[in-house]
Amino acid sequence: MSQENHTPKRNGWLEDDIADLMRHETAQFDPDQGLDRFMAAVAAHPKSQPIPSLWQRINNRLSMIGLTPALASLVIVFQFAVLVVMSTSEQTGQPATEFRGYSATSEAVPDLKLRVNPDADFAGLASLLNANGCRIVAGPSQQGEIWISVEDKRRIGEVKAILLQSKLIDDVSVKR
Amino acid sequence: MTPTDAQVIALLNQMSQGDQKAAQQLYRHFAPVIRSFLLRSGANESLVEEAVQETMLSLWKHPDRFQLNLGASFKTWLLTIAQRRLSDILKKQNKTVPLDESKRAGDSDENSAGSDGTDDGQDPGEGPPDGYARLRQQEKRNLLDECMNKLKGTHRQMLSMAYEHEMSGKEIADSMDIPEGTVKSALHYAKALMRKCLELRFQGEMR
Numbered sequence: 023m024s025q026e027n028h029t030p031k032r033n034g035w036l037e038d039d040i041a042d043l044m045r046h047e048t049a050q051f052d053p054d055q056g057l058d059r060f061m062a063a064v065a066a067h068p069k070s071q072p073i074p075s076l077w078q079r080i081n082n083r084l085s086m087i088g089l090t091p092a093l094a095s096l097v098i099v100f101q102f103a104v105l106v107v108m109s110t111s112e113q114t115g116q117p118a119t120e121f122r123g124y125s126a127t128s129e130a131v132p133d134l135k136l137r138v139n140p141d142a143d144f145a146g147l148a149s150l151l152n153a154n155g156c157r158i159v160a161g162p163s164q165q166g167e168i169w170i171s172v173e174d175k176r177r178i179g180e181v182k183a184i185l186l187q188s189k190l191i192d193d194v195s196v197k198r
Numbered sequence: 199m200t201p202t203d204a205q206v207i208a209l210l211n212q213m214s215q216g217d218q219k220a221a222q223q224l225y226r227h228f229a230p231v232i233r234s235f236l237l238r239s240g241a242n243e244s245l246v247e248e249a250v251q252e253t254m255l256s257l258w259k260h261p262d263r264f265q266l267n268l269g270a271s272f273k274t275w276l277l278t279i280a281q282r283r284l285s286d287i288l289k290k291q292n293k294t295v296p297l298d299e300s301k302r303a304g305d306s307d308e309n310s311a312g313s314d315g316t317d318d319g320q321d322p323g324e325g326p327p328d329g330y331a332r333l334r335q336q337e338k339r340n341l342l343d344e345c346m347n348k349l350k351g352t353h354r355q356m357l358s359m360a361y362e363h364e365m366s367g368k369e370i371a372d373s374m375d376i377p378e379g380t381v382k383s384a385l386h387y388a389k390a391l392m393r394k395c396l397e398l399r400f401q402g403e404m405r
Contacts (some may be wrong), residue, residue, distance in 0.1 A: 035326050036389055037361050042335070043342045044234070044362035051230035056247055060225050061218065063255050069216035 130159045132169035133178050134185070135195045140166060142190040150188055154181045169197065201227060206272045210261040221258050229254060231273065231363075232280045238358050240351035241284055245291070249284035256283075274365050278373040281355075327400040345395035353388040360385055 084094050134156075138147060151158065151170060155177070161168035172178050178196065185194045201209065212220035229250050236246040253276065257264075264275055330338070346354060352374070359365040359373065367385075371378040 035331075036393060039338055039342055040346075040357055040389075040392070041361040043339050043346065044238075044358050046339060047343075048230055048234035048362065051233055053226040053230050055233070056229060056251060057222065057225055060229070060251060060254055061222060063251065064218055064221050064258050067255070067259060069214070 130157065130171045132159045132197045133172045133175070134170050134182060135197055136168045136170060136185060136191050137193040138162065138166045138168055139190055139192050147190045150185070150190060154184055156181060166192075200231075200273070203272050206264075210257075210264060213258060213261045221254075224257065225254050228273070228276055232276065235277055235355065235358055235363075236280055236284050238351060238354040239281075239284065240354075241288065245284065245287055248287055249280055252283045252287075253280040273363055274369050274373065277359065277363065277365075281373060327397045330396065330400055341396060341399050342392070344399060345392050348395055349388055349391060353384060353391075356381060356384055357388055 081091060084091060089097070155173040156170045157173070159169050159171050172181050182194045182196065185191050206224070209220045209224050213224070232250050232253055233246060236249055237243065241249075256279065257276070264272060333341070346357075349357075356370060356374070359370045360367075365373070367378045367381050370381045374381070
């Protein structure tokens, strides 16, 4: 019981007897009077679960997958760092590939290195090489280079000249 | 036995989780206290019962509204809520004079003392009337009860708060929305009336 400085004086017979009378009277009241009505009202007003806050909902979801908020924050920071590193390396590395495609290598030794025109039709290029007994052994590189071997090694010079005349190819150099 | 504030807090916490047994326990402890206190105002029993039910139901609905750090005890807080509920009910029913028939039968404070309700300067702390101390407790209670019924409802409630519930003057003032000085003078005045009434009654008994 909190008592202020100005607690009513209670040091006399009258105050004591008033307190005694009132407490006696209060004790006469049946504690169950009106209880049925009250409990019916309580039953009619069941406690609804409080709507969880956004933070509580996040917490609940995290706990469902076994994460604490601190651990989840760490994961997010880590993922963000990975994204930053990836985007940075993309910006500082090679420019975007000029020639996209499957780069293959072969055990065959290349005879010629071709620098393919960026606008070249690959099907046309394949026909040209096939017609001249050439086989792709490596490439294309990001710079559009292809390494080829010539089946008839005696014709390397001839094949080089033929390929140089094609608009599909910018340059041809002998590898040996 | 009245639970301590710590026990009340525990029960309130249980209640906020939907524990109906905790609500029942609090009701059995405090409904009689509220009922007794409100009946002292002179309001009739059905209105008091309404106020008791509303007070306890509001406690069930919002157990978190009681904050110990406000400096008041739970009982003080609850009696204040109950008093306001009863006032609201009386206002709704336009009951400006909430006196029971039984209470109306008695004289008012003014009739008994011929005073304007302020401190009359008498000292109610003087000794009891001759022979009073020799009365048995129940006889004293009967005499006091007669005199108590002569008082205004607000005076009975103030005496209840001050001496039955040991509330401070400030707590009573806050609870009744009146200045603390008014509480002090009203208590002094009510006790003076009680003493005067006792003297008259006791003299009558002795004749």
